[in-house]
Amino acid sequence: MSSSDIFDVLNIQRTGSPGSSGATPAPSRTPKAQVSGMQRELYNLLGDNTPPVAIQKSTKFKDKLRAMAKPSPWTFAEFQPSPHVKLQHWVKGSKELVGQQPQTNTFGKYNTELTIPTFTKEEYDSFMGSTHEQIGSEKWEYSEIEGLFNLCRKYDLRWFVIQDRYEGKGGRTLEDIKEIFYYVCHQYFLMKSPDNPLVPSLNFSKEKEVERKKYLQRLLSRSAAEIAEEEALIVESKKFEMAAKRTSSERDSLLRLLDSPNADKPIGQFLTSQGMTQLYNSLLSDKSKKRKHDQVVPENPWMKQQQQFAQQKQQMQQLHDQKVSSSSNSNNNSNSNSNSQNAVKKTKKQKQEMQIAVKRKADSEYAEQLLKSFTADERKSMGVQLHGEKLPSGAYLRSTRISTFKAATQGKIATTLQELGLPARPAMPTYEVIRYHEALLSRINNLLDLKKQVDKLEAERDIKN
Template identity: 35%
Template sequence: MSAADVRDMLDLPSKGQGPARPAPKRVKTEQPGKRLDGIHRELYALLSSTGAAGGAGAGHAGSPGALGGEGLMMHPISVIENRFKAKPNWKQKPTPWTWRKFTNEARTDGLELSHWVKGAPADDGEAVAAEYPFAKFNKQVDVPAYTDDEYDEVLQDVSWSRRETDYLFELCREYDLRWFVISDRYEYQAEDGEPRSVRILEDLKERYYSVCRRLMEHGRDKGHVEWSSRDLEVYNAMNFNKEKELMRKQYLERLLSRSPAEIQEEEHLIQEYRRLEEASQKMVTERAELLRLLEAPQTLKTFAQHHTSQGLAQLTSNLLAADKNRKRRAPDMATIQQLQLQQQQAAAQAQASTPHGQKKHHDDKHAAARGAALSKAEQAQNASVKRVAKRVPPGQEDAYGVSFHDKLVPGVFLRSTRISTLKPAIQSKVAGVMAELGIAPKLAMPTSKTCERYEAIQQAVATLLEAKKQADKLDGEIRVLRARKGE
């Protein structure tokens, strides 16, 4: 073996060459992590990024078919380890409990009891009586009390004695105004001379609230003080009406004693009422919309722009331009004849009232004024007369095919395009009816008369369809009423 071979094996540069090339870096292989306990081998292989971390049976690293290989997408899997409850720390000092006496402030008999309380005992060894924590929940209703003078003045009642009233108020204090319990425990034994009657729950409420209201009124009148808002609210809340309460309970009993057929009929009536209410609301809306269309249109612009001189000048120019562009209708023959007759009558009256010496001078002035005032009217009259002279005799316009128009639309158009159309929903139904009648949707010869008759037929068919709709609606309502009556 030569020195060159040794240098080549040790990766040393040969003689006359530069520095030795760096050694290749070693790739660190990932050490498999600590295997978790309590998990299957196949599931642990899925957690590995190469698929070979789970040991045998997991497949070769990098193979597409192996579990957990590079061809599969890894999803996070929650692993729950088996953990047991921590052992108790027996060396910890236990919490002391003390047997203490206590008194309940809610009791009036002064009974003293004992219970276990968390904490160390007192220094002297004696248990200290502590405040009972549940005494704060003892809430009692403030039932008013009255004296003999107050009862004799304002609380007397024919159907209630003083003894029975005291018995009622004692039950109210004992059961905290729980009226169902009070009514169940009410067992008053009337003495001789007292009115005997069976008291129901409403009688007890009426007597109690009436006594409370009278006591409040008596205290206000006696002390001459004004009630606060809270006092007035309490006074109004104790206004008990026995008749209304009995009526309310009767209505509730009737409501709960309904049969399934009555409930179904009531639901049907409610649905019918809602339908009629919606129809009425829709009719009111349509009527308001129609009235809005019939009324004069309301401008959405303000008049602030016309308050200045520049705005007024612009408005005047716009009005003049609109007046020039407006086409004035020529006066008809009756207006021309009436105007000529008025002129002749005025000339005759002027000749009869003017003297012979001033006749010629008056005629000249009248002729000049008439010529100045009626120059435009005469021009319009002459043009109108010429047009009237060219007209055919009345009743023969159809024979000659002559028609007159109030206003002509500029441009060329087809007469069939001017036929009025209906709403899309109604138009389809009208087209179906006219197809049944054998009328083509498009006119072969749309003359003026043909188009006029076609529009009249459309309107008649639409009217008949609307009448049929209303008739079907009334027929359905009649059948429903007859079915209810038959049930």
């Protein structure tokens, strides 16, 4: 089947003249692109590359909005946020509704100010009296007071800003400014309304304010050591408070325990067994009457003795170092020539062995010196021992370190122990038991060797005879 038959079956018209539909088209000279991953016959069935969606050209825009309501007018009107400033903004409404006069700011109701009194010079002289010339240790005039109150009214009693903007007499501190302000306000309200409950709160103490700032300055200038010391003192004070509370609670519980049962009641009801049971149950029913006994931890004598050992060893080490240094300094000059001539070169291993031996000897001397103050009974009771050789590291059982012998000798030793009625291993392997057991094993081994030698000599004598 040719490609033309396939086009006829699929009802696909081929490009070219209608008369030449059945004729074979002339091969194109343009090279075709190589297609991979698809069979050639299947690729030929694809035909022209037509878009999946039809694209239509159109110049039609969005339809015009058909609204029946008219747009509301907006007016660029004036408004006055403050008495000295006029601005403009857009307001919804026509000019007739808005009006020609500038409107007030809608947020003006939130602009609140403090009620700071205002007064004239005559009023100031009337309520201040003869004290207006000198208040405290400073002299104030009416012009300074008026300027100060204007600044307080302008900056809403922000004292640091007021002190920065103050242009009165030089040398005025913040405490001086606050003192004169509160004093004048106190005198003013005392004249206007003496029954006002806020009048006593207008008293300002300059000395207390200065002392407060000095204390705060000292508090902020503390060092780390001072802060740590204060924290330690606070912790100790809390401990004292807790101890006092615990003591008072224990005393109260003891008093309650002593008050029960009451002494005014007859004791005849407690003489029987049933009465004693009721008394016992009544004393134990109230849990608050129980007293917690303090658990006193006994002193550990072994730890105390170890501390004494450490102190004595340190003292002996210091004495030994002093003796060695003095002897080396005295013999250094006399033996320098002889040592330089007769010195023998030692290897590194020999030097290490010598250092280890010297260290062991020094340790043994320390141990012997420390154990001089112990009797045999004290050593036995406290388990203090003196080891001449280096001990292996780690913990072990004494029963695992019992001496062993050859197989034949071990069997004979076990038989001998069985004849003596002793076990092969001690049931209670204490230090003394293990020591005597080792001595017994060594003696049995020696006796077995002697018996072997005796038997050998007797056999040789029998052969000679």
